[in-house]
Amino acid sequence: MSSTATIVSLPDQATARLPKRSYLNNEQGLLSWLLTGDHKRIAILYLISITFFFFIGGAFAGLIRLELLTPQPDLVAADTYNKFFTMHGIIMVFLFLVPSVPATIGNFLIPIMVGAKDLAFPKINLLSWYLYVVGGIMVLAALVLGGVDTGWTFTTPLSTHYLNTHVITAALAIFVAGFSSIFTGLNFIVTIHRMRCPGMTWFRLPLFVWSNYAASLLMVLGTPVLAITLVLVLLERVFGIGVFDPTKGGDPLLFQHLFWFYSHPAVYIMILPGMGVISETISTFSRKRVFGYTAVAFSSVAIALFGFFVWAHHMFIMGVSNYSALVFSLLTMLVAVPSAIKVFNWAFTLQKGSITFETPMLYSFGFLGLFTIGGLTGVFLGSLGMDIHLTETYFIVAHFHFVMVGGMLMAFLAGVHFWWPKMTGRMYPESLSKLAAVTTFIGFILTFMPQFILGYLGMPRRYHAYPPEYQVLNVLSTAGATVLGVGYMLPLLYLGWSLKYGAIAGDNPWQATGLEWQIQSPPLTENFIETPIMDHEAYDYEWLEQKKKNEVTTVG
Amino acid sequence: MDNTVATEHPHTHETAVHAEHAHVSLPQHRHHFETVEQQREAGSFGMWLFLLTEIMFFGGLFFAYLLYRNWYYDAFFTASNQLSVPLGAVNTVFLITSGFFMALAVWAAEVRKKDTLVWTLILTTVFGCAFLGIKYVEYHEKWEKHHIPGAHFDISEFVNPAAHGIKEKPLAPDMAERTQVFFFLYFAMTGMHALHMIIGVGLLFWLIGRARRGDFSAGYVAPIENFGLYWHFVDIVWLFLFPLLYLINRHPLH
Numbered sequence: 001m002s003s004t005a006t007i008v009s010l011p012d013q014a015t016a017r018l019p020k021r022s023y024l025n026n027e028q029g030l031l032s033w034l035l036t037g038d039h040k041r042i043a044i045l046y047l048i049s050i051t052f053f054f055f056i057g058g059a060f061a062g063l064i065r066l067e068l069l070t071p072q073p074d075l076v077a078a079d080t081y082n083k084f085f086t087m088h089g090i091i092m093v094f095l096f097l098v099p100s101v102p103a104t105i106g107n108f109l110i111p112i113m114v115g116a117k118d119l120a121f122p123k124i125n126l127l128s129w130y131l132y133v134v135g136g137i138m139v140l141a142a143l144v145l146g147g148v149d150t151g152w153t154f155t156t157p158l159s160t161h162y163l164n165t166h167v168i169t170a171a172l173a174i175f176v177a178g179f180s181s182i183f184t185g186l187n188f189i190v191t192i193h194r195m196r197c198p199g200m201t202w203f204r205l206p207l208f209v210w211s212n213y214a215a216s217l218l219m220v221l222g223t224p225v226l227a228i229t230l231v232l233v234l235l236e237r238v239f240g241i242g243v244f245d246p247t248k249g250g251d252p253l254l255f256q257h258l259f260w261f262y263s264h265p266a267v268y269i270m271i272l273p274g275m276g277v278i279s280e281t282i283s284t285f286s287r288k289r290v291f292g293y294t295a296v297a298f299s300s301v302a303i304a305l306f307g308f309f310v311w312a313h314h315m316f317i318m319g320v321s322n323y324s325a326l327v328f329s330l331l332t333m334l335v336a337v338p339s340a341i342k343v344f345n346w347a348f349t350l351q352k353g354s355i356t357f358e359t360p361m362l363y364s365f366g367f368l369g370l371f372t373i374g375g376l377t378g379v380f381l382g383s384l385g386m387d388i389h390l391t392e393t394y395f396i397v398a399h400f401h402f403v404m405v406g407g408m409l410m411a412f413l414a415g416v417h418f419w420w421p422k423m424t425g426r427m428y429p430e431s432l433s434k435l436a437a438v439t440t441f442i443g444f445i446l447t448f449m450p451q452f453i454l455g456y457l458g459m460p461r462r463y464h465a466y467p468p469e470y471q472v473l474n475v476l477s478t479a480g481a482t483v484l485g486v487g488y489m490l491p492l493l494y495l496g497w498s499l500k501y502g503a504i505a506g507d508n509p510w511q512a513t514g515l516e517w518q519i520q521s522p523p524l525t526e527n528f529i530e531t532p533i534m535d536h537e538a539y540d541y542e543w544l545e546q547k548k549k550n551e552v553t554t555v556g
Numbered sequence: 557m558d559n560t561v562a563t564e565h566p567h568t569h570e571t572a573v574h575a576e577h578a579h580v581s582l583p584q585h586r587h588h589f590e591t592v593e594q595q596r597e598a599g600s601f602g603m604w605l606f607l608l609t610e611i612m613f614f615g616g617l618f619f620a621y622l623l624y625r626n627w628y629y630d631a632f633f634t635a636s637n638q639l640s641v642p643l644g645a646v647n648t649v650f651l652i653t654s655g656f657f658m659a660l661a662v663w664a665a666e667v668r669k670k671d672t673l674v675w676t677l678i679l680t681t682v683f684g685c686a687f688l689g690i691k692y693v694e695y696h697e698k699w700e701k702h703h704i705p706g707a708h709f710d711i712s713e714f715v716n717p718a719a720h721g722i723k724e725k726p727l728a729p730d731m732a733e734r735t736q737v738f739f740f741l742y743f744a745m746t747g748m749h750a751l752h753m754i755i756g757v758g759l760l761f762w763l764i765g766r767a768r769r770g771d772f773s774a775g776y777v778a779p780i781e782n783f784g785l786y787w788h789f790v791d792i793v794w795l796f797l798f799p800l801l802y803l804i805n806r807h808p809l810h
Contacts, residue, residue, distance in 0.1 A: 111588075118588035120598040186605050194598040195589075224609045228616035232744070239706045241740045243620060249734045254623055258616050531590065 005356050007285070007511050010427065016504035018425045022522040037122030038525055043108035044423070045129050047416075050096050050104060051492070053136055057091035058488065060084050065447075065481040068474050073465040081464035082149035083165070087139075089152030090170060094177050095136055097408055098266060101273035102219075103132070103184050105415045106212045108423060110188055112516040112523065113206050115197025115532045120190040121183075128183035135177030142169040151462065153263070156244040156255040160236045167237060171230045178223045178230075181269075185219030188212055199534035206514050206538050207296050211276030214300035218265040218272075218307060226262035229255065256318055260311035268307040270404055271371075272300055274411030275342055278364050281414050282346050284512040285361040286353025289539035292345040299338035299345075306335045316387045325384055332382035339375050343368065358510075359430065362437035363414035370406025370444065374399060377452070392462075395455025398448045406444055413440070413491060420495065421509045425522045426502030432494050440487030446480025513544050584776045596778050603782040607789045610752075614793055617745050621800060624737050631734035634714055634727055636804035638703065639742070640694065644802040647690050648794065654683035655791040662784045665767075665777040673767045673780070680787070681760045684753055691750055698739070705740040742801055749797060752790045759783055 010016070023040045033041055063084050067075040076084070111119050119125050142148050148170040150159040159167050192205070192213050232243050233255070242248020244255045283290045290296055312320055312328040320328075346368060355361070377399040380386045390396065421427050450473035455461075459470050466474065508517040515532055516523075536543040582592055589595035625632045657679040664672035702710035714732040717724040727735070763783060766772065772780055799806075 116588065121602060122586075122588070124602075182609055186602060186609070189605055190598050190602045194594060194601055220605055220609055221612055224613035225616050228613050232616075232620070235740075235744065241705045242737060243740055243744075249624075249628065249737050251623065251627075254620060258619070526587070 006358065007287070007356050008358065008427075008430075008509055009506075009511060010503055010509055011506040013503055016506065018504060019520045019522070019524075021524060022425065022520065023525045024424075024522050026525045035126070037118065037126060039111050039119045039122065039125060040108050040423075040523065040525075042122075042125050042129050043104050043106075046099060046103040046107060046132070049129075049133060049136065050099055053091050053095040054488075055492075056140075057088055057096055058485065060088035060091070062481065062485060064088060065478040067464050068466070069478045071466050071468045071471050071474075076464065078464050079149055080147075082151075082462070083147035085462060086148050086151050087143055090139060090148070090174070092404075093152055093266070093270075094174050095132070095139060097270040097404055098177075098181055098219075099132060099184070100270075100408060100412045101277060101415060102188070102212055102215055102269075103128070103180075105277065105412075105419060106188065106208075106273055107184070109419065109516055110209055110212060111191060111195070112519070112527050113209050113514060114192060114195055115200050115515055115528065115534060116191060116195035117526045117528065119187045120195055121187050124183050125187050128180040128187070131176050131180035131183070135173045135175075135180060138169055138173030138176065142166040142173065145169070153259065154230070154233055156233060156236070156252050157246070160233055160244060168234060171234055175227055175230045178227050181219045182223045185216035185223075188216040189220065192216075197532050197534060201534075203294065203297070204534055204536075204538050205297075206276075207279035207290060207293065207300075208273075208276035210297040211272045211279070211300040214304035215269045215272040217301075217304050218269045221308070222262040222265040222269070225258060226266075229258040229262070232258075253315070253318060253320070256315050257311070260314045261308075264311040264314065265304070265307045267400075267403070268303055270408050272303060274367065274408040274415075275300065277411045277415035277418070278346060278367050279342075280512075280514065281360045281364045281418050282349050283539045284418075284510050285358060285364075286350050286355050287541055288349055288353040289537070289541070290345065291348035291351075292341075293538065295341050296345050299341040302338040303335060306331065306338070310335060310382075313382055313387070316384060317391055329382055329384050329387075333379060336375065336379050336382075343372055343375075357434075359428070359433040359437055360414045360418035362434060363410050363417065363440075366437065366441045366444070367407055367410040367414060370402050370410060370441075374402025374404075374406055377402065390455060392460055393455035394451040394459050394461055397461050398451035398455060401448050401451070406448070410440070410444075413437070416491070416495070418510070419516075420498070421505030422516055422521045422523070424499060424502070425505055426498050427505045427509065428491075428498045428502060429494050432490065436487055436490035436494070439483060439490065443480050443483030443485075443487045447477050447484050448480070450474070450476045450480075511544065513539055513541060582774070582776050584778075596781075599778045599782055600785070603785050607785060610789060614745075614748065617741065617748065618796070618800075621741050621745070624734075624741065625804075628731065628734035628737060630727060631714075631731050632738045633804050634724060635703075635735035635738040635742075636801065637724065638698075638701075638713075639802045640697075641802050643690055643694055644798050647687050648798050650683045650687045650690070651791050651794050654680050654687065655788055657683065658784050658787045662777070662780055665772045665780040668773050668775065670767065670770055670773040673772060674764060677760060677764045677767055681757055681764070684757050684760065688750060688753055688757070691746065695743075698743075703735075703739050705736045705743065709736050709739070711735065745797055745801065749790065749793050752793070756783075756787055756790055759786075 023038055026038075027036075033045065036042060036045075063075075064081070067073070067081055067084070073081075107119070107125070111117065145166050148163075148165045148167055150163055150165070150167055150170075154167070154171060159171075192209060196205075235241055236243055236245065236250075242250040244250045244252050246252060279290050279296060310328060310332045312324060313332045316325050316329075377395070381390060381396065381399060417428060417433060454470055454473050454477075457470065459466055505521050507520055510517070515534070518532075519528060585592050586595060589598065657676045661673055661676040661680060664676055698704055701713070702708050711729070711732040713720045713722060714724075714727045714735050715729055717726055760783075763779060766779070
């Protein structure tokens with residue numbers, strides 16, 4: 001690795017200025033933000049709000065790790081601990097991971113990447129953010145009023161009959177936030193189908209668009225099922241109806257089927273857009289077209305499709321029939337195929353590429369390694385025999401944190417750094433951000449690797465105390481969480497700093513090929529002055545060279 | 557290679573922004589769509605997608621229905637006989653009539669007949685409200701007979717039908733309890749459907765107001781078209797609900 005090689009090309013800082021007119025200063029005042037129809041401004045609103053909830057959810061993770069520092073239950077009582085991990089789960093899943101990349105980076109970029117001036121339905125886009133905020137406030141209300149302790153899965157009949165906590169508020173909150181996600185997905189699908197600029201064929205779309213398209217399909221088809229499930233839970237809880245209650249003839253397994261019919265695809269809602277980010281960064285920082293573009297594009301759709309047929313692998317020990325467990329186990333293994341296609345194609349993109357190691361690339365490498373571990377352990381869990389031993393242990397916890405945090409959060413940070421100059425017009429400080437990327441990676445491994453071992457040894461999840469022989473690994477994990485916390489605080493600080501003091505980025509600091517890099521940073525409210533015409537393939541670096549040459553000759 | 561990605565420095569092209577808006581003909585045309593046609597297509601595509609989410613939403617209830625009808629067939633059979641087929645049939649006719657006038661309204665908007673549009677929309681509303689009225693009568697009867705699931709649910713009619721003058725095989729008490737599952741699904745499914753109707757009637761009032769102002773008489777018909785899709789979808793849901801809930805005994809399993 002050569003530390004001097006870089007593709008960053010910034011304008012001469014002595015003369016560079018931010019563009020006079022951009023989406024940021026087009027209108028002034030708080031109301032112009034709160035009533036905006038501009039997809040870029042809504043993306044920024046989302047970015048601020050999900051960051052807020054990320055740190056609240058993170059605080060609960062910190063409290064959980066603090067309790068688990070010692071084997072004895074010395075920090076909080078058992079039911080408080082239950083409330084901690086429930087809040088951590090609800091906030092991180094529904095208020096951070098699901099909207100993370102699509103609603104922020106996707107919202108900002110998808111219209112630009114397809115060559116449109118805005119998403120198809122700007123008002124619905126704004127409504128989606130308001131629904132998110134209302135859902136978020138209701139979650140906070142449930143938290144302040146005394147918390148919820150069902151776990152994020154609202155398992156019945158626990159959630160409907162036995163707990164006296166704020167299940168209703170929390171379930172309604174998720175119902176509302178779910179519609180925010182439906183509207184985002186609907187907007188993306190219509191935009192990608194109907195608003196592409198001339199020449200922008202499906203196979204010239206950046207892979208980021210493809211993966212968000214696949215995730216949108218899941219949001220649109222899966223989320224309504226979660227909505228009706230939560231309605232049934234609420235009706236059962238409020239009116240004492242027996243739709244999930246076995247004593248009244250109901251079937252608790254029905255709840256599991258309906259809930260996981262959404263919540264398994266939701267896992268792919270949480271990872272697919274991240275995969276899109278990685279396709280962009282890997283290509284840009286290897287100066288190569290993504291290897292097997294078509295395969296990567298279709299693997300996103302394949303993941304979305306298979307994702308709908310694997311939900312019962314969450315229920316292997318809940319009393320589903322052996323035959324259905326067998327079929328679902330097989331289907332689960334099938335999801336590994338398109339995921340592996342992606343990882344192999346990224347690896348081949350790197351091969352013989354001119355690789356440079358800017359911050360987004362470091363995060364992307366983190367993603368590649370951690371997601372692969374997370375994905376492979378998923379295959380362990382999909383095998384029936386292993387699952388019986390490992391389910392409800394810390395192995396599961398480690399597995400999905402490798403995918404969600406090691407995968408999606410790394411991809412989210414890669415994306416935020418990669419497009420930060422486009423969003424704000426300014427660069428983040430390079431060396432500090434590299435430090436943050438490395439810190440995050442080390443902290444992550446230290447936090448979650450020990451949990452694989454703990455789970456394998458049999459430490460169950462969701463308990464606030466454990467036998468003393470597990471303490472060493474738990475201390476390592478808590479220490480890792482501390483490092484991880486520092487790794488996440490750093491970007492918050494230096495990205496904030498860069499808003500005012502960062503170097504002027506210019507239009508295309510990475511020399512990337514996407515349409516978004518051919519317009520000014522930060523973009524105009526209407527994105528493009530004239531409707532762009534796409535006359536080259538995606539990731540065509542020769543085209544970019546040619547374009548730059550032409551610019552020089554015409555200006556001279 | 558020849559490149560025409562015309563996205564260079566924006567500030568030099570400010571006049572182009574205004575020139576671009578010259579071809580806009582309808583006041584409802586939003587600036588981010590290239591043409592009115594694109595806007596219309598996007599709107600109707602969005603509506604279809606929304607209806608797809610609605611199908612998934614109702615799908616969860618239909619799935620629950622499928623499961624419990626198979627488990628508790630006798631209870632479903634008997635409880636279904638409590639519903640009035642004539643009232644349900646009349647309601648089906650009302651809803652189809654309402655849908656017919658909605659289809660006429662879409663046509664009237666397309667050929668720009670303002671008066672026809674207004675009165676067809678009004679008739680759509682009238683038949684929609686008639687449906688809701690009959691639904692209220694049906695719900696009220698269930699209330700009086702304590703057939704609303706919950707603490708006051710009464711199974712005596714199913715355990716001892718003869719005492720209530722009903723010619724029906726009595727159910728064992730545990731199976732009779734399961735009629736509550738039927739009535740829950742009945743109220744959840746028809747209630748969710750009625751909620752969609754109420755929202756639809758609200759939107760109809762809004763559309764009638766706009767139609768009277770002449771908003772849809774100059775070629776801009778997207779709201780009428782898209783609402784038409786929604787209204788027909790609500791009709792279709794009922795066309796599934798009616799046989800599944802009212803007509804179980806017309807096709808007995810044994």
